[in-house]
Amino acid sequence: MWESIQHPDFLTKNEVREVKDLFNKFSKMLAQEYLGVDKNSIQITEWNDYNHIAYTGGNLLPGKIEYINYSDPDFSMWIHEIKPRLDKDDLFNWLRGLLSKKFDGINRKADFRWVSFFNFNYHFETHCDGMDVLNKEYPRPSSFDDLKPDNWIPADYGKYVYTHQGLINIDCEHPTDGTIIFDQSFPWSTYIDFSRPSPPVERWPDVGDDREMIIFGKGDSITRFDETIRDFTFDDIPEEQYNLIIEHCDKSELSRESLWGLSIDKILYFGQPGTLISWDTDKYHRVKPFPIEEKRRRLCIQYDCRMRI
Ligand SMILES: [Fe+2]
Numbered sequence: 001m002w003e004s005i006q007h008p009d010f011l012t013k014n015e016v017r018e019v020k021d022l023f024n025k026f027s028k029m030l031a032q033e034y035l036g037v038d039k040n041s042i043q044i045t046e047w048n049d050y051n052h053i054a055y056t057g058g059n060l061l062p063g064k065i066e067y068i069n070y071s072d073p074d075f076s077m078w079i080h081e082i083k084p085r086l087d088k089d090d091l092f093n094w095l096r097g098l099l100s101k102k103f104d105g106i107n108r109k110a111d112f113r114w115v116s117f118f119n120f121n122y123h124f125e126t127h128c129d130g131m132d133v134l135n136k137e138y139p140r141p142s143s144f145d146d147l148k149p150d151n152w153i154p155a156d157y158g159k160y161v162y163t164h165q166g167l168i169n170i171d172c173e174h175p176t177d178g179t180i181i182f183d184q185s186f187p188w189s190t191y192i193d194f195s196r197p198s199p200p201v202e203r204w205p206d207v208g209d210d211r212e213m214i215i216f217g218k219g220d221s222i223t224r225f226d227e228t229i230r231d232f233t234f235d236d237i238p239e240e241q242y243n244l245i246i247e248h249c250d251k252s253e254l255s256r257e258s259l260w261g262l263s264i265d266k267i268l269y270f271g272q273p274g275t276l277i278s279w280d281t282d283k284y285h286r287v288k289p290f291p292i293e294e295k296r297r298r299l300c301i302q303y304d305c306r307m308r309i
Contacts, residue, residue: 001185001280001282001283002108002163002278002279002281003280004181004266004279004280004283005277005278006266006268006276007106007277007278008271009274009275010102010106010168010274010276011273011276013273016169016170019170019301020170020273020299022091023044025086026044026086026091027039027042028040029082029085030044030053030055033078034075034078035058035059037057037059038058041057042056042057043055043057043121044119045065045118045119045121046116046118046120047116048116048117049088049089049092049115049116050070050114051069051070052067052068053068092115099115099303102276106276109163110163110164110303110305111307112303113304113306114302114303114304115302116301116302117170117299117302118298118302119297119298119299119300120287121296122292123254123289124206124207124286125191125204125207125286126191126258126284126285126286127189127191127192127285127286128186128189128281128284128285129162129165129189129281129304130162130186130187130189130282131157131187132154132188132189133152133153133154133189133213133214134151134152134153134154134155135151135213136189136210136213137210137213139212140199140200140213140215144221144224144225147225149226152188152225158309159308160308161306161307161309162281162282163280163281163305163306163307164278164279164280164281164305165278165281165302166268166276166277166302166303167179167276167277167300167301167302167303168275168276168277168303169272169274169300170273170299170301171273172270172298173297173298174248174270174290174298175271175272176247176248176269176288177270177288177298178267178277178288179267179268179277179279179285179287180287181264181268181279181283182262182263182264182284182285183231183262183263183264183265183283184229184230184232184233184261184262184263184283184284185229185230185231185282185283185284186227186229186230187227187282188225189214190224191204191207191215191216192217192262192284193215193216193217193258194217194218194258194261195218195257195260196218196258197217197219198212198215198216198217198219198220199215199217201219216229222261231263232262233263234261235260236257236260237256237260237262237263237264239256241263241264242256242259244264245259245264245288245289248288248289248290248291249289250291253292254289265279265283266279270298270300281304281305281306
């Protein structure tokens with residue numbers, strides 16, 4: 001397991017400024033030139049280089065998130081047109097190179113699967129990333145015992161070791177925002193909340209109807225896909241740990257019951273711009289709850305690593 005760490009000054013002030021300027025330049029171009037709205041009216045909540053951009057604001061209804069995929073012909077043409085002024089591929093390649101050097105410098109070798117920008121203004125379920133089961137989007141069977149390894153083992157199984165992932169603070173306005181890392185882990189990417197009945201008894205709309213195969217909820221066994229959730233406590237999260245989690249928000253943002261079976265490994269705070277937080281990809285984690293407000297600045301670089309064997 002990779003240790004959960006917070007590393008201040010991972011990027012220098014100048015590097016942070018450079019990344020932030022490029023991000024803001026792109027955000028303004030997207031608003032004015034592609035969406036035709038005021039340059040400061042949108043918030044890009046996610047920007048990755050392989051699939052999509054997500055944003056709020058502009059002409060959208062409050063709280064609505066719109067996704068623009070690179071496969072959209074209009075969008076891919078626009079991305080191509082702006083290349084002389086802002087080349088998305090160059091930007092992400094430069095970022096990957098910069099981060100690689102920095103990770104070498106702290107002895108945490110990084111082979112990137114993804115490098116993205118995150119600026120989420122909402123919470124989502126406790127989960128772990130890492131390997132995806134092949135049948136991730138299939139309906140749940142009436143019993144998981146009915147599944148055979150062929151149903152969940154993906155084609156690239158055994159080619160990679162999933163290592164570490166994390167966030168680098170670029171422009172977060174609250175240093176006490178961050179990520180909660182739990183002691184519990186699972187090698188397959190899954191969601192967990194033992195206070196809620198699993199689908200189909202209850203829908204988990206914030207996770208999505210195409211994710212019911214990878215949800216651990218009330219009544220579920222902690223063994224699935226030939227693996228067992230490690231270090232599961234079968235108990236409430238200690239009260240003092242729960243109080244730390246909700247320290248900077250109202251209890252209504254996250255109930256203690258929804259953390260049943262879990263215990264804190266570390267709370268990794270965003271700290272000042274330039275700070276890296278990083279944890280083992282198999283570990284369950286969640287956004288540290290914060291009061292949901294429009295336009296809370298939480299801009300980070302997000303990265304995820306896996307090593308080819
Ligand atoms: Fe995650």
